Amino acid sequence: MSNDFYTSSILPHAGIIIKICRAYTDSQEDFEDYYQEVCLQIWKSKDKFRGDSKWSTWIYRLTLNICLTLIKKKKNNRQHYTSDYEVQVEATEENRSFSDESLNQLYEAIKKLSEVDRAVILLYLEEKRNKEIAEIIGTSANNIGVRINRIKERLKTLLDGKID
Amino acid sequence: MEKSIKTIWKDGFLDSNSIVVPKLNNLYNQKSIHIIDKILRMGKINLMYVGALVLAFLLVPILFGALNLGIQLFLLMLPQLLLGLKHGKLIAKIDKNVDSYQYIKSFNNHLEHSISEFVLLNRFFYPLLFLVLIIQGRFTGDGEALISYIIANNPDTYLVLGVPIILILGVVFITVLLAVFGGLLYKLDVNIVYGRVLRKLKEIIADMEELRR
Numbered sequence: 203m204s205n206d207f208y209t210s211s212i213l214p215h216a217g218i219i220i221k222i223c224r225a226y227t228d229s230q231e232d233f234e235d236y237y238q239e240v241c242l243q244i245w246k247s248k249d250k251f252r253g254d255s256k257w258s259t260w261i262y263r264l265t266l267n268i269c270l271t272l273i274k275k276k277k278n279n280r281q282h283y284t285s286d287y288e289v290q291v292e293a294t295e296e297n298r299s300f301s302d303e304s305l306n307q308l309y310e311a312i313k314k315l316s317e318v319d320r321a322v323i324l325l326y327l328e329e330k331r332n333k334e335i336a337e338i339i340g341t342s343a344n345n346i347g348v349r350i351n352r353i354k355e356r357l358k359t360l361l362d363g364k365i366d
Numbered sequence: 367m368e369k370s371i372k373t374i375w376k377d378g379f380l381d382s383n384s385i386v387v388p389k390l391n392n393l394y395n396q397k398s399i400h401i402i403d404k405i406l407r408m409g410k411i412n413l414m415y416v417g418a419l420v421l422a423f424l425l426v427p428i429l430f431g432a433l434n435l436g437i438q439l440f441l442l443m444l445p446q447l448l449l450g451l452k453h454g455k456l457i458a459k460i461d462k463n464v465d466s467y468q469y470i471k472s473f474n475n476h477l478e479h480s481i482s483e484f485v486l487l488n489r490f491f492y493p494l495l496f497l498v499l500i501i502q503g504r505f506t507g508d509g510e511a512l513i514s515y516i517i518a519n520n521p522d523t524y525l526v527l528g529v530p531i532i533l534i535l536g537v538v539f540i541t542v543l544l545a546v547f548g549g550l551l552y553k554l555d556v557n558i559v560y561g562r563v564l565r566k567l568k569e570i571i572a573d574m575e576e577l578r579r
Binding site: 213216217220221233234237238242246300302304305307308323327354357 | 371372374375377378379385386387388394573
């Protein structure tokens, strides 16, 4: 991977890649592995980008797909059968990745959502419009609206009423 | 004061320390470790299987009263086990105190060397196995019956040590074929068992080489 490609095409989107990878990993080591894997796959798949969507949208989709694939692989490797809707994450010190405590708590709550709900809320928090989220997730915009409301309610419960 | 999740998100990421981009210098480290571990695990299982087969080749014929056949098959199989053990030890000696690219390259080179030695061994193994079985079969009732049948149908056939020449030529032909294709049979076997991981190993090396450019 050339430095130019990394600097010009991946680095400007590193923020969202990091935010997504954080939401699907429980340790710094896993997070770095996921981040590196995403960067590699973007580099390897760059020729498949046909310009049907924005480069950033394509990167979000790729990042989510890779994280979901890696999380499935990890589950299979550990033969760890947990419900898709209730992935329990221990709140260890290692999980506290950010200096802002509210952000850490929010991340811990997001990690308790299903894998798809995590993707939806991350994109919502990144100010993506329902249409774009729907395009990335592969569902309808109406569905996304309903889903976001449900997720927000769930997060409110998980954060024990600390949020609006 | 209660905050919305969007506010928590925005405020949290306002701090530049929240987004620390990981360094990319360890690319493929984990992948290399995983693939090599997998191949080593598969190699160990395969070696245990060969060990069990060596014992079976010795004991099963003995149980059926064929001591000679048991010993011959045991001696034939033994080099497979010894060669496997030798390469297992050599792979364990590969220097791990180098970067992942050098390690994976050394591992791959050693694997290719190991496969080439097994190919050579199997060029002898398959024809010898065939000959052992044929020679043992020659002195069984079925072997005698086959020879009698050929002689009865070809009374003018030329005999060598009481065996029709056509049968000897057939055995020689198959032995030569097995000597020529023994290596290929081994490669086919390797491809069935290890094909997927070996292809993955090659892909990783190719990617690492591209990254180093």
